[in-house]
Amino acid sequence: MSVDSIPFNKSFIETQFPVSKVSKESYKERKSAQGQTLTQLGKWWGRKPLILVRAAVLGLLLPATDDPKKDREVFLKLLTMDDEGTWERKKSSIPANEMQKYLSSREIDEYFNDSKLRGDLSRKDKEELQRTVFMRMGYDARLQYCLRPEEIDGPSPKAWNEINSHLGTRASTIPELVEELGIRQFGARPTVGDCFCGGGSVPFEAARIGCDVYGSDLNPVAALLTWAALNIIGGGEEVVAEVKKAQQEVYDAVNKQITEWEIEHNEKGWRGYAYLYCNEVICPECGWKVPLLPTLSIAERMQKVIAELEPDVDNKSHYIHIRQATPEESKKARASGTMTSKGMVCPNVDCPGHKSPIPIGTIRRDYAGGLGLWENDDIVSRPDDVFQERLYCIRWMESVNGSSGREQVKWHFCAPDEYDLKREEKVLSLLRERFSEWQEKGYIPCMKIEPGDKTDEPIRTRGWTHWHHLFTPRQLLYHGLLSELIHTKYSEAYIKVSLLIGLNRSNDWDSKLSTWDNSTDKPKNTFYNQALNTLFSYPSRGLSLISNSWFYTTYTTQIETKTEIYPVDGRVLTFSSDLWITDPPYADAINYHELSEFFLSWYEMNFKSIFPDWYSDSKRVMAIKGSGEDFRKSMVEVYRNLTNHMPENGAQIVMFTHQDANVWADLAMILWAAGLQVTSAWCISTETTSGLKVGNYVQGTVLLVLRKQTSEDVAFLDEIYPEVEEEVKKQLHSMLEIDDKEDPNFGDTDYQLAAYAAALRVLTRYKQIEDIDIERELGRPRAKGEKNPLEGVIENAVKIACDYLVPVGIDSWVWKQLIPEERFYLKGLELESHGEYRTGAYQELARGFGIREYKNLQQSDKANETRLKTASEFKDRDVGGEGFSSSLVRNVLFAIRQTRQEEDTSAGKVWLREYPGYWEKRKEILELLRYFAALGMNTNMEQWQEDSKTAKMLSVVVEQDHI
Template sequence: MTTAASPAPPVTPGSLADAPALIERLLPVQKLSAETYKERMAVHGQTLTGLGSYWKGRKPLILNRACVLASLLPATGNPAKDLEIFELLMGMDDASLAARAKQRPKPREILERVTISNIYDYFTVAPPILPKTAPIDLADPQYAIVRVAWRPDLPEADRRWLEARFLEPETRSYRELIRELRRPEEVPDLHDHIWERVNAHLGTSAHSLQELVEQLGIMRFGRRPRVADPFSGSGQIPFEAARVGCDAYGADLNPVAAMLTWGAFHIVGGTPEERERLRAEAKALVETVRSELDRLGVETDGRGWRGKAYLYCLETRCPQTGWMVPMLTTLVVSKGYRVIAELIPDPVNRRYDIAIRSGVSDAELERADRSGTVRSAGRGQDPYLVHTVDGREYRTSIPALRGDFRLPDGTTGNRLRRWERTDIAPRPGDIFQERLYCIQWQREGGRETEFRAVTDEDLDREQRCHDYVAAHLEEWQQNGWIPDMPIEPGQKTDEPIRTRGWTYWHHLFTPRQLLLNGLLNGHSPSAACSLLVAKSLDVNAKLSHWHRSAGGGGSVQKVFYNQALNTLYDWGGRGLVNLAPYGLLNDLPSQPLATERVVACRPAQETDWPADLFITDPPYGDAINYDEILDFFIAWLRKKRHPEWDGWVWDARRPLAIKGEDEDFRQGMIACYRRFTELMPDNGLQVIMFTHQSAKIWADLAGIVWASGLQATAAWYIETETDSALRQGAYVKGTVLLVCRKRRGEERVSRPELELELQDEVKQQVEQLLGLNREARALYGPDHNVFEDADLQMAGYAAALRVLTRYSRIDGRDMTQEARRPRKKGEVTFVEELIAYAVQEANRHLVPAGISDSTWRELNGAERFYLKMVDLESRGQRSLDNFQNFAKAFAVRDFRALMGDQRANHARLKTALELERSEMHDGSEFGGTTTRATLYALMELQKGMPAEEVLTHLEHNLPRFLSDTRVRGRVVEIADYLARRVEVTRPEEARAARVLRDLVRNQGFSG
């Protein structure tokens, strides 16, 4: 508990100026990985996501906080204490975990679980009949009348200690431990208990995170620290830097990214007064738009109901029958309200009326779900239009409807008319028409809703929307109320052009959506309101999916549920009653910021804000085409003239965007990071976040670091992967934090000297991490590690970059020129060779417990991979990222042949039974090896084959089995190892392994 402290002397400016930063020595990456994963799994509960979830490339705030704090904290030479202080500040210590519990445990719960030598030191017991020690079985009938309460004089620290023990941190993995806890940022006063220990270790006098950060900044740089991110994206890094107490700068080439950074600073990070002003502005904006809609009479039915959701579909003429057919992927309207659509044939007009039925049976709901008019034969197959006339079914593929064709020169096209700027709806002769087929109404002033079929009155209201927008189109486009911007072709923007014929951004909206969005945009009084209007655009377009099973009967979903512009056959639009609370009046988190905050919209290489720390997440190998898809918002906002955004260029400026992995990208990155280096003090730091994929990419980064005048001092690997329903397959993402300083001097080295230095550097780094693991196991038990094997691998990469980038010349080569030299396709560069060498050095330390060093040296890469991953699986580590990294580390060409499951967080190896007879041939990396032969024998034993036959086959699979005791010894060792490691995950295989071990051991003695 915080107590009043006597005034402490001020810290000494510059006293830490030359001290190494903690992030250059230590980082508890496994705990940080777990916290990062937990924040990402919060999805829309994340602090800044509410500003605009259409930005997908967000680095979790907890990761950004770790980078800032670990860059400011000193590495004092006492690594265990340094780690303890960092975990206190991050809310990762036991007492903080107790404070993060969603509910504090009750005394009786603690007594049933926690070992206590004298319960009366902590609790009052009435009547006092409990034994002195705990845990106690309070379910015993004799204790039913006992009332237990906390002692009123118990210090808060003692209560927190018991609550921490209740979580059982000694017996549970950290990831499991925090699963049901709140995130650190969700807990007020999380740091109350830490300041005495923190200040004693650091020589500070802080009583808040912001005070500590300022004091550390003064001790390092002589002022409050300044943090810059010129690739700010959604503003995650600069926002978190400001939240912990730094002055912060965020900039991006794309104005939508700059807008989100501005929103992070001034909406989520705004003062209470700013938030109240925004709330009033948003409310007034909604009332203005409501009045205009009511004047036009387009959202109410005249009987006390207001339109909540408008459901549309494409409609097209079947070329085989001449009928106009609504294009619906399903006839279910709402699973929650049990509402379906029925197609009623109109033979006279050769079209279908659409009736809406509510409260249908399960059978009717299921039948409707299978009865859409747009279907697909399966993944990768073209969808087709289907309907039945006079008992005969007619099918036409969608590409055939569009008239898709390919010319001899390889170009493609179709018969769709390209829409013009003046179009706001299909023309009568267009292949695809648009039809309103259902409306969800909500009673004015209440929450009651109902679904209705479309009436003539509804169609009249739709026509009024169309006519009003058509009449004001030119004026509204000139004034910037609705877009007049063409869709520029691109990898993602080609989709709406090709599949619908849309050529301007306003074509992605129905007349009703143009009316509502245009009124909101046109009357928006401030930058903050315009940001919220952009948020509204994401849920009110022709690309907004109607989610039929959502709570409340259904919901119009986001356009950017993924990173593409997905055209739909049927979609939803929102009425103001449904749009305003979502986009304008919902309460975003409030995290008032008090430091200097600067936002700019400019290329990263034009940064002009000097900073002590540059923490960046550059678009390295970025698969998200923000420079294309964010034109969706730019088209609406580019003519707004808010003073807060003065000087911003509302254009994606695609030619200036740095992305990809080609030569232009490398040169662009060098220009950026050289500029950052110029703006950084001599004792400043840079932390570069990127996705680790291969030695080639590390070599690229090494080149960028070299050419930018930097030297790498550390690299850390953070797991951030998650399974996603939107990303089928093995999509994983691991983030590497590359820590850099300015390179001093012009040092030279020969390759032999460099290899020796790499060996020493790797050994020192790995031994330090293993030493911390030994301390953790001594404290918490044999299975507790701070660092896992993936971190030891990263030590190889870190050591390589630390050693390599220290030198200006290696073997007479000017490394800056080498870094700038264009690479030839397929070339394995000098730098790649050295990095691969360093990683192999690190791998020498990855021998799993239970396998001797001598046996490990005899195994090939596939065997090492299999046995190592068995070890990780036994400890519950099933991240596919780990499997990928170790396959690279052990130079396994095709590790997937050995995989039984390749999902991101459920990865596992094939069992002996699943391998069956596969991978036994000479062409396989695994074939002919001791480990493969052992697994084959385990398969046979599990199938009940006689022991004599199993041994005969083992002799055949290992030609030296009888003549070489070392071969038999390796089989015994591997079988014993597998028996221990798969005891829980594959008990039958473990039993077979014990049998095989004893069979071979006994045969060895007899022979």
């Protein structure tokens, strides 16, 4: 079969996509945290998993043939997500106790002695046993023992034979295949572009798998990170070796200077590892100085260390003693401190603020003019500042000879003595000597903090007006030394960029906004979330601890395709691309343009020495942000420009975080006005759980696949509704038909998402919809609560999907008799039974049924722990009244509860008999009872075990009931 033998009508991703497996691989990659390929280059918010990008690019390049099952098999082979591919990726042995869970009693007897593998098994026997168990595992379980797809060379030779046979290609590597498929579609190696390149995921992964790439971003920090991904990580082993050499040279030089200055070693020869500071304020009630300590626990991992306050009556202040503690003392100290969520607790027992916390706003003088603003030359608190800064603890490293003769580290936590304070003064003096020169030469920041949603925080809460105010003198001195060497010692762009990345990693992990983590005895980074959070207590790193962020391990690959990266506005770029894959700041809560100035301030003055054609301004005014009319118009300009710089057979994928019908409706209008037509959409789970993400948050990333709009057809809005209904049903039917019942590819939310996509396909296939003036709709402000005219079409599409997807075990006729709240509850239980606990899934379900309030049906609404109440978890007050409370489903649930409570089925039967129309509704009641009875057999529904048994008993009684 020749390379041109398969006609290209639609791409694979326009007809199907392995949503489940790509989601699981994306989650595995994100859970790798700092082990991810690009995160080593430094902080950027919302980087997309590389496996998601790889799957998207290949999905656009692979054709959809008349054998969809084989298409899917080949696609999974390419991504090494099939059985053989995951076996190739297996990196570690499955433990004996885990293996036994997948073996029969006979097999356990054959291979094990007690709980251990038999000693006489050959290596081949052990390998065969590992493979047997591995193949019996579900996909999630397998992934625990697998490398990521990017960590192996790709499909096996055998797999390539099958891939080439199906596609008519001659490839033996993914880049070779990409080039062949690109030639087939576009006449040359395919070009992938991304004008919102951010942390570089799309350009990097597209280049790594063999595409030419163009990447741009309005923000120069994003462009720099993307350039680094392609030219440092993608530069090959020789480049990485040179980078490591330069890193070591700079570090050694700084280490030598700091040692000579004697500012990091004490009289015992110990070296400072971390310096802990706190703010200190004058209590407005009693006039005492109060150190602001959110907790008195300092260390809990290697040793228990706490702080204790002792009154210094003569100076109306407090000594801070540092000592080792018992576990009980440590636990008590953890819950103690002078700062609580309600305000400052004055340690002076005679002060009114000792019992009633004083609000921080009172201390900051929020209602009396606020804080005094710092000047550029201020590098420590001024005498009249509200917030003074106090060094209260130092973590020391002592080098000792261990029992084996090898050098070991002994750790000490100590309060600073007079000599330590003198060293602090020397640090300040050394910085002052260099301060003006370093600012003039751009070695340390001199950039002002411009007001903004996030940047107002340090100005308002501390009076800091310049970016260097966010660093202690020690941090500015150390980082300034690193910066000076970067700009004076090296000239090659890739060396300077790699060192600037090390510097900015150090800035992220070593600022006044870094928290001290007493559970690990180490500092955390500044951007542990998407804000500039000022702190009352914070660490400053010693040089040996800075080394953890200065040195970074890079994954090495050799990118050999053409790459172009620039900071440029997507509205005016002139580069053409076959495929555009973008992750725009759509209705985004992340203020990239503001937060990135934290990093930009450290190299803005020297940027042009590395990239003469680049600007060094965050372009905050031009940033696309928000969700109003200006935002919509800007987005249309960007995507219209991308569409104009794409061939007729080109395609786009827009990634965005799915929120609600209004977001979809606005996005539909934007893409429609830009001359694009939606062909498909898929939702991939990309978010990991985090204790920092309190409440409900969206976990999915939608991939919206688009082509150029070429139709001249015109329609009226009322004509579109029946078309949407037909399209939704057609879409759901095709997905149900292709889905693997044993290894489901689509989750419940994917079917709802398909309804959105179906609606958008219908809407965007028309050149014009007569009822809608699209330019006017995009450009006019909307009143609060006012709907986009397309929103009704999209909401109706989801309602059709929800009505179409009847839960297994419920008759479609019974389903049609139920009110929306009842349908939501039953469908929600089906979500639970599939192991779905994401809040977004239930939010989406509620929207589909047109329900705004459903808290009374939930037992938990915590993120990733969302579930509905069981029959017994409903209260008496939840029955009767209107809506769900008086519905048939609610009465059946109450009957189950009564039966279980009284341990008598007659109690439930009596309740049901009093329901209006009991005898006419008996068939529906029986069906519901059997549905609830079946829930207990599902391993995800342990909370239903007892209620399910009760439902089963009650169903027998109802079935036998007679007049």
